[in-house]
Amino acid sequence: MSTAPQIVVHRDKDLMARAAAARLITKIVDAQAARGTASVVLTGGRNGNGLLAALAAAPARDAVDWSRLDLWWGDERYLPDGDPERNVTQARDALLDAVDLDPARVHAMPAADGRYDDADAAAEAYAAELAAAARPEDHGPVPSFDVLLLGVGPDTHVASLFPELPGVRETDRTVIGVHGAPKPPPTRISLTLPAIRAAREVWLLAAGEDKANAVALALSGAGEIQAPAAGAYGRSRTLWLLDQPAASQLPRGLYPPASP
Numbered sequence: 001m002s003t004a005p006q007i008v009v010h011r012d013k014d015l016m017a018r019a020a021a022a023r024l025i026t027k028i029v030d031a032q033a034a035r036g037t038a039s040v041v042l043t044g045g046r047n048g049n050g051l052l053a054a055l056a057a058a059p060a061r062d063a064v065d066w067s068r069l070d071l072w073w074g075d076e077r078y079l080p081d082g083d084p085e086r087n088v089t090q091a092r093d094a095l096l097d098a099v100d101l102d103p104a105r106v107h108a109m110p111a112a113d114g115r116y117d118d119a120d121a122a123a124e125a126y127a128a129e130l131a132a133a134a135r136p137e138d139h140g141p142v143p144s145f146d147v148l149l150l151g152v153g154p155d156t157h158v159a160s161l162f163p164e165l166p167g168v169r170e171t172d173r174t175v176i177g178v179h180g181a182p183k184p185p186p187t188r189i190s191l192t193l194p195a196i197r198a199a200r201e202v203w204l205l206a207a208g209e210d211k212a213n214a215v216a217l218a219l220s221g222a223g224e225i226q227a228p229a230a231g232a233y234g235r236s237r238t239l240w241l242l243d244q245p246a247a248s249q250l251p252r253g254l255y256p257p258a259s260p
């Protein structure tokens with residue numbers, strides 16, 4: 001069931017990244033206090049990496065027990081290991097190399113290094129890794145991630161699920177190979193909407209004027225096939241973290257909220 005999205009608008013993208021980093025630290029610390037561990041799904045793109053860089057610089061960053069954090073990815077560019085365009089490479093540069101993670105808990109998506117025949121086979125392997133990490137109480141083949149982060153594209157794509165392409169219509173598989181993606185590189189691996197919706201909380205990040213139409217469309221009742229971001233919601237919370245330019249086309253009443 002979909003939860004009504006909450007919208008938080010920050011003055012600019014730097015403040016948005018710092019506030020999201022502070023929010024994520026609190027969330028991880030709370031999850032670790034409640035359950036011993038926490039799990040976060042990372043996204044590619046400038047806003048996701050901006051959040052990680054802000055986290056690296058945050059004074060409270062060492063409140064997190066990094067060794068008890070599971071990291072997963074919402075999507076990956078299917079390129080060789082170490083390629084600077086890979087989301088995991090960018091995440092390592094922004095944050096991961098600077099904190100004391102348990103390598104066994106860093107679940108990068110497979111690289112195009114010949115281990116699998118193609119992105120589809122690599123996606124299947126990642127689906128199996130997710131399924132192995134799911135527990136009976138998770139009610140499905142994906143763990144109940146504490147927070148799943150998503151950047152939003154100007155065409156409303158999230159992860160590597162693009163409007164009208166087959167990936168956004170997937171209802172069975174949790175991870176898919178993506179071919180012919182309009183955002184380069186064309187070959188990718190992505191969680192599907194059902195896998196995204198297994199998360200307790202989904203946080204969507206968008207900054208800049210070029211995202212304003214996409215944000216307004218996804219939050220105004222568009223269908224998920226036309227606007228994949230509209231289909232990205234968490235089981236207990238869906239949070240849109242925006243800067244003012246990205247929020248500038250939101251219909252009145254959505255933001256600021258209508259007064260009682």
Ligand SMILES: O=C(O)[C@H](O)[C@@H](O)[C@H](O)[C@H](O)COP(=O)(O)O
Pocket residue numbers: 043044045046047048075076077087150151152153157158159160183
């Ligand atoms: O691998 C990727 O490119 C993504 O994960 C993609 O879905 C990204 O998050 C959006 O395109 C937003 O990117 P920006 O934050 O750079 O606009």
